[in-house]
Amino acid sequence: MAKFVSLKDAIAEYLHDGDVVAMEGFTHLIPHAAGHEVIRQQKKDLTLIRMTPDLVYDQLIGSGCAKKVVFSWGGNPGVGSLRRLRDSYENGWPHKIEIEEHSHAAMASAYEAGAAGLPCAIFRGYLGAELAEVNPNIRSIKCPFTSEQLAAVPAIRPDVTIIHAQKANKNGDVLVEGIIGVQKEAALAAKRVIVTVEEVVDNFDDVHTNACILPAWTITAIATVPGGSHPSYALGYYPRDNAFYKNWDAIAADRDAFTAWIKANVLEVGPEVFAQKVKWLEK
Amino acid sequence: MAKFVSLKDAIAEYLHDGDVVAMEGFTHLIPHAAGHEVIRQQKKDLTLIRMTPDLVYDQLIGSGCAKKVVFSWGGNPGVGSLRRLRDSYENGWPHKIEIEEHSHAAMASAYEAGAAGLPCAIFRGYLGAELAEVNPNIRSIKCPFTSEQLAAVPAIRPDVTIIHAQKANKNGDVLVEGIIGVQKEAALAAKRVIVTVEEVVDNFDDVHTNACILPAWTITAIATVPGGSHPSYALGYYPRDNAFYKNWDAIAADRDAFTAWIKANVLEVGPEVFAQKVKWLEK
Amino acid sequence: MSYTPTEIMTVVASRAVRNDDVCFVGIGMPSAACNLARLTHAPGVTLIYESGTIGTKPDVLPLSIGDGELCETAVTTVSVPEMFRYWLQGGRISVGFLGAAQLDKFGNINTTVVGDYDNPKVRLPGGGGAPEIATSCGEIFLVMKQSKRGFVEKVDFITSLGHGKTGKEREELGIKTKGPSKLITDLCVMETDPDTKEFIVTSIHPGVTREQIQDNTGWTVTYASTVTQTSVPTELELSVLRDLNERTERTHAGE
Amino acid sequence: MSYTPTEIMTVVASRAVRNDDVCFVGIGMPSAACNLARLTHAPGVTLIYESGTIGTKPDVLPLSIGDGELCETAVTTVSVPEMFRYWLQGGRISVGFLGAAQLDKFGNINTTVVGDYDNPKVRLPGGGGAPEIATSCGEIFLVMKQSKRGFVEKVDFITSLGHGKTGKEREELGIKTKGPSKLITDLCVMETDPDTKEFIVTSIHPGVTREQIQDNTGWTVTYASTVTQTSVPTELELSVLRDLNERTERTHAGE
DSSP, rough: EEEEOOOHHHHHHHOTTTTTTEEEEESSSSSSHHHHHHHHOOOOOOOEEEEEEEHHHHHHHHOOOOEEEEOOEETTTTTTHHHHHHHHHHHHHSOOEEEEEOHHHHHHHHHHHHHHTTTTTEOOOOOTTTHHHHHOOEEEOOOOTTTTTTEEEEEEOOOOEEEEEEEEEOOOOOEEEEEOTTHHHHHHHSSSEEEEEEEESSSSSOOTTTTTEGGGGGGGGGEOTTTTTTTBBBTBOOOOHHHHHHHHHHHHSSSHHHHHIIIIIIIIIOOHHHHHHTTOOOO | OOOOOHHHHHHHHHHOOOOOEEOSSBSOOOHHHHHHHHHHHHSSSEEEEEEEEEHHHHHHHHOEEEEEEEHHHHHHETTTTHHHHHHHHHOOSSOOOEEEEEOOOHHHHHHHHHHTHHHHHHHHHTTTOOHHHHHHHHHHHOTTOOOOOEEEEEEOSEEEEEEEEEETTTTEEEEEEESSSSHHHHHSSSSSEEEEEEEEEEOOOTSTTTTTTHHHHHEEEEEEOOTTTTTSSBBBTTTOOOOHHHHHHHHHHHHHHHEEEEHIIISSOOOOOHHHHHHOOOO | OOOOOOHOOOOHHTTTHHHHHOEOOOOHHHHHHHHHHTTTTTOOEEEEEETTSOOOOOOOOSSTTTTHHHHHTSSEEEOOHHIIIIIIIOOSSSSEEOOOOOOOTTTEEOSSSOOOOOEEEOOOOOOOTTTHHHHHSEEEEEEEOOTTTBBOOOOSSSSSSSSSSOOHHHHTTTTSSOOOOEEESSSSEEOOOOTTTOOOEEEEOOOOOHHHHHOOOOOOEEEEEHHHHHHOHHHHHHHHHHHHHHHHHHHHHTT | OOHHHHHHHHHHHHHHHOOOOOEEEEHHHHHHHHHHHTTTTTTTOOEEETEEEEEEOOOOOOTTTTOHHHHSSSSEOOOOHIIIIIITTTTTOSSSEEEOOOEOOOEEEEEEEEEEESSSEEEEEOOOOOHHHHHHHHEEEOOOOOTTTBBBOOOOOSOOEEEEEEEHHHHHHOOOOOOOOEOOOSSSSEEEOOOOOOOEEEOOOTOOOOOHHHHHHHOOEEEEEEEEOOOOOOOOHHHHHHHEEEEEHHTTOOO
């Protein structure tokens, strides 16, 4: 049953060194504030799962929190590379990261299978694709009716899933709306679920009956962090800070610039700075 | 791309003798008016797929339209048997119907696989259940990662799916809300999709961004039939006519009473009677 | 306060529900028991109906598994594939609450046919959600009026697995959930013996005799070493139940 | 009206989109081309982005695949698993519109690594949605600036299947979709030869020579028996494209 706690306490209590962690959000609602808290608490040896690693994983990897990253598209959308991910993988700074690489269809199906309590996902994929030759976690099964070969990947079952959502109600139910990505699946697939929200409201009486709601009893901890997904966005609250994404490229390109940025913007501050980051973006 | 037509034309043009047909709606939004049109047009040899056959299939079977029924729960909810289904299966009136029987989990997964373009669905099911011994379409596969045996069933791919929905907009997009059942999956799994709606509105500007909407280009034909799901219901329009469900038991119990009811309420009338059926139910 | 056999059955079944349970609720008696629990000692219980309604709080009992009331009072309503995949198969349900047409001492459930599958004496509605409810929920509570016709030595068809034909099948199939743990009838409460996996009577309703129980059971009834007398329904339990039933009848009659 | 090589590439790519197409749109050049088509000759086209936005009509080009604008202007927004399962794998998409880092004459796409997979010279972002877009969509249009680095004899890694290493792989794998059928560059248009499955130049942009094309291609370029000259961008096409780009830049700069 969801407990309302501080972000600091949520990460301290429910995320442990060595955990398999999914911080999801498909461009939208990426849990940046939670990622920064993980860096501040210097968590280690994490296996980071995420379809689109994005800046938050670039920052975690550059800060030395990650042992391995499981992903399907590791770039800065519309801008270029994730330079910290590449520096770690290609040059071993701050240490060499392991990678496990899939396609979006594979990871989306693997999250779905995780939520569905299945050991694996099947889909029509990887046909003629060479990832199947370099990733031993891509296998196949034969349809027992048509004999078609289908791709199979293991279900994703994180120790901890972290998401950012628009709202919780006082009961601890959580609403995600807009581009909902794989958040529901990632949450339901995990042993523990940490959610940061823009705000807590009295009830969801005015919410659509089929909206994406995670009931309180599927969630471990909720922390209120306004602006907590910046530079990603929260539909209805603030838009994506595209300029920040573009500017990140120069920061991440240089180890010293990156280290200085993390020090000033993560290590020496707390989650309360996120509210400030989105002030100028609000409509 | 969705065409706006009369229900009569929709059924005449897009549903053919011998078709595999899914009329879905999980208690809610059951396409009764469309079922009556199929009876009026005396379609034959249909394979009727539906998780919960309900009264609409009882009527189709009693009227001799069906060759086979594929189902997972064939009763009158909260009341008892589907007496026409039983009379056909047990006594061959008006002719003997074939059955293929599954569990809800199997059919829900099979619709999902149909929508997903897969040849089969896998799930953890039928463990120790004897249906697996009498239905050759229940098979198994072995997970290539854990070696767990999982149940497999063929995907459902109807020739025609018929659903009732609350609204279409002028562009032909269709909104389903409330208990959405397997309607989206049944529609996306089918070659042709016929939709009856309570009303056509200008646009869906006020509809939630993640509501269950079938875009116009996934639909073949839309017919406006107010009250078209009676005695089932349309959330936001009229409630379930529970009294009718209770009364149906006596009508269906007797072949003559059934035949008389079909004559008076289906054969000698048109879809316009449905608006009248729900008048007294409206809030 | 006097009460009927159905009333004590419903009340005792409701007591089995705990405040932090997540219940997958079958229609009819299970639905009555779960909602009675919610309206009395277990206000925090989460009720889920297979129509997709999660955390629903109906004011009247639904006639069908998908009455509008269930959706209108739910925390959220999901599609039926999602319900069976993410919520049931996902292992999120602590209790499946079921009824049956035929039941045996191992808790195997038949809702498919009386007689032979291909040439049945009676063709029943079928399994619906039950085959996977029986194996995916943490445990299964059964509620059912006792009779020789319903409580049989061997079910004609195992629609939904209890503890199998010998009591060992769940383990053999690698099933991790408990299966049927409690059976509440209009005469008594039976629980599953941890060793034999057979139902044994643990509590007898006031005024009911062991003879009556045996006369209404198709297998040889066994008893726990200590058999208690069921506490009578309290005034509160009865009045909440009767109010609920009255509201329900009025609504379903279309008034 | 004068135009840049990127402008004619975008305009010509947009012309490939038909009014009744359902396009799965990659970010960058494909997104520009598809939206230009929507704003000019193909107002009925359905644009789908893998973030879950179906039938979206953005006023500015998204920087990412999931900008808020895509959701706010969409007919509906679905979950990412649903997008990949029901919409892409379900076979509902007529055209997948992709770019690439490396491409060969059979339309095989590399967006994974330059060099060896385990010890790459350059680690690229990876496949994302492309491996299944390439095989699930009715056909694939590619848009990409021509260069020897990008247009190679043999891609270092087949991230997403074109016509395979010999042109026969799709058939051998039982793939029913057409695969890459059109490649639009800043110099010319290539189409897939129905027999060899290799790209052949069918149209050359005004002012471009065959030498220029060969100088920017890592394989030996072949030509259709009739090669046409690409029609110059019209005033309307250019003004709509420029307006779109200007709106986009202004918005992404945070103004």
